[in-house]
Amino acid sequence: MSFFLANFMLLTMMSGVYLAGLKSTIFIEWILGGSFVNLSVTLLLDSMSCFFLAVVLCISANVVWYSKSYMSNDPDANRFILLVLGFVASMVVLIVSPNIFSILLGWDGLGLISYCLVIYYPSKKSSSAGMITVLSNRVGDVCILLSIAWFMMVADFNLNIWTLSSDMFSNCSLISFLVMFAAMTKSAQIPFSAWLPAAMAAPTPVSALVHSSTLVTAGVYLLIRFSYLMGYGCSMSLLFISTMTMFMSGVVAIFEYDLKKVIALSTLSQLGMMMFSISLGLYEVAFFHLLSHALFKALLFLCAGILIHGVGNTQDARAFGGLVLSFPLVAVCMNLANFSLCGIPFMAGFYSKDLIVEMACQSSWGVFILFMMFICLGLTVLYSVRLAYLSFVNFKGGSGLVSVCEADYTLSGPVVILSLISLISGPSLSWLSFSFPSLIFLPVFLKWGAIFVITVSLMLMFILTRLSLIYSLKSSLLSKSSGLMWFLPWISGTGVTLVGLSKTDTVLKIMDQGWLEYYSNIVTSVYPAxxxxxxxxxxxxxxxxxxxxxxxxxxxxxxxxx
The missing domain is CATH 1.20.5 (Single alpha-helices involved in coiled-coils or other helix-helix interfaces)
Structure with a gap:
């Protein structure tokens, strides 16, 4: 199965390169005739969909190969592989969909199968995580349905003008806000950020697939496709929300010890970066960062899965330490992914993140936005270096019982392949995505601003970890609020349900067991039959x-x- 996905990935990549050179779009249409009505199925193939499809299939092929060994002791491994393939198929449907109707099919498929994957291991924690995941994503589904209803009122049932390239809805602010709201729920922007770390209850191969190129990127891809709908009001709202999401996820990740949750919060930060660039109108740059981020984020999760297996299936980073001696290959690959995440020069993430930072410096949104952007860039370096320090350098919490998993080529093979692909993806995708280099004119202090922030953050995190100052903040209010993600899980889950359940109990006593029951009995006694x-x-x-x-x-x- 992974061989088939890899072959299909190569085919779509070559198609994307060909279509990028021609600057053309292909619509493939099938007409399915029936006794009553003819159903038309249309697929959209352009350079954007082909590149994204190639990245999704590349990561999926490596995840399926990785899962063969990772899930070998699971009695329901075949069911797990089928769920993963259904998840990939839903994402493929969403990518090649030319209109809002077929997008809804892939959109709902992602939400349903993600719930099945999050609750794969039966426990109270996974059940709660699956429920908050599916309910948060259901809000976005409702927004898509409302936008379809509004389309029906405006478009007068003319299905031919509902394509992604149609501009007849560009002045409709309600549709633009609905699409933006749906994208915010899928990409876990504030206030819908609580479900993303909670979805870590799923197996690690699922996390590598969900957080790199499928579920969380669906909202970003939707906004890029519907970029003609984005007005000034939507851009301003998205700019504020994405900036707060980047800042919140960076602060929370510094105080988190769960290995998978730290990587999940880094995904949330990078999603905020993509939304930030979309709000500035940099749609092509956001898509470029989406592709490069998908590759090294999948690599990061697969390396984390090997470490979790090696130290006895624990995710607490405090139980790690000194693993560079037992896992030299994983240490190299994981640090390459961390360097790409930080935006170290000439790594994959540098080409997209530095382009976003420099083009944002040319915008006219004010000093505060630029200041927050550089702060969030520094926070990314802080929690990435902290994660590498706790895993590979800090010998204080290291476990003596370490199983060397690098001899299993089914686990290490996908890691090596994704490492090589992520290394060359930055310059390659930059060359394929942009026909000519961007002309950016900035002062010297802004031109070197990103590299300066990265260097200072590296030094600061080294000092904090060496002096153990980060552990002295354990009992502070900032640490407690950060551990609870600024109380977003309480607002999204417990806070809403407690109020709702108390009110429903009151309504039950007053209506169903009160005057409604009394008067309905009176009426039925007069007209009983x-x-x-x-x-x-x-x-x-x-x-x-x-x-x-x-x-x-x-x-x-x-x-x-x-």
């Missing part, structure tokens, strides 16, 4: 009755449109 039978049909969920009510509302809708 007819009303009792009518109530029974409703209470037993008669299918014919529900269909009749649905047809009445559908008829009223058609009458309104005509």
């Amino acid at each position: 007819s009303l009792n039978s009518f109530n029974l049909k409703f209470q037993h969920n008669a299918v014919k009755l529900h269909f009749m009510i649905f047809m009445v509302w559908l008829l009223l809708g058609f009458i309104y449109v005509i």
Whole structure:
């Protein structure tokens, strides 16, 4: 299966290079005839969809290969592989969809299968994580459905103008806000950020797939495709939200000890970076960062999975330490991914992140936005260096029982392949995505600003870790609020459910067991036969009755449109 995905990845990559050279778009249409209606299925193939499809299939092939050994002791490994393939298929449908209808199919498929993967290991923690994941993503599904309903009112049922390239909706602010809101839920922007670290309850291969190129990137890809809808109001809102998401995830990651959660928070930070560039109108640069980030983030998760296996299936970074002696290959590959994440020059992440920073310095959004951007860039370096220090350098918490997993080529093979691909992806994608280099004119202090921030952050984190100052903040209020992600999980989950359950108990006592029950008994005592039978049909969920009510509302809708 991984061989098939790799071959298909090579085919789509060559198609993307060919279409990028021609600057053209191909629509493939199938007409499925039936007895009543002809159904048209259209696929959109351009350089953007082909490049993204190639990256998704490349990561999927390596994840499936990696899972063969990682999930070897699982009795339901075949079911896991089928769920992963269904997850990839939903993302493929979303990538090649030319209109909002077919996008909804892939969008819903991602949400449903992600819930099945998060609750794969049955426990109370995974059940809660799966519920907050599916409910947060369901908010985005509702926004997509509302945008379809608004399309139906404006487009007058003309399906040919609902494509991604249509500009007849560019002045509709409601549709733009709905699409932006849906993208925020899928890409876990504030206030929907709580589900992303909670989804770490899924197996590590799923985390590598979800956090690199599938579920969380669907919102960014949707905004890039619907970039013609973005007005000034949406850009301002997205700029503020993405900046706060970057800052929040960076601060929280510094105080986190769970290895997978630190990497998940780094994903949240990079998603904020992509949304930040989209709000500035840099759609092509955001897509470039999306592709380069997907490759080294998948590499980071696969390396983390080998470390977790090696130290006895624990994710607490305090149980690590000195693993560079037992895992030299994984240490090299993971640090390469960390360097790319930090934006170290000539690594994959440098080509996209430095371009975003320099083009943002040319914008006119104010000094505060630039200051926050550089602060978030420094926070990325801080938690990346801290993660590498706790895992490979700090001998204080190292475990003596370490199983060397590097001899298993099924685990180390995908890591080496993704390392090589992520190393060459930065300059290669830059050359393929941009036909000519960007002309950027900046003062010297801004031109060297990103490299200066990276250097200072490296030195600062080295001093903090050596002096153990970061551990002295363990009991501070900042540490407690950061551990709870600024109380976002409480706001998204417990805070809402507690209020809702208390109110529903009141409504139950007042209405169902109160005056409604009393007066309904009075009415049914006067007309017992007819009303009792009518109530029974409703209470037993008669299918014919529900269909009749649905047809009445559908008829009223058609009458309104005509």
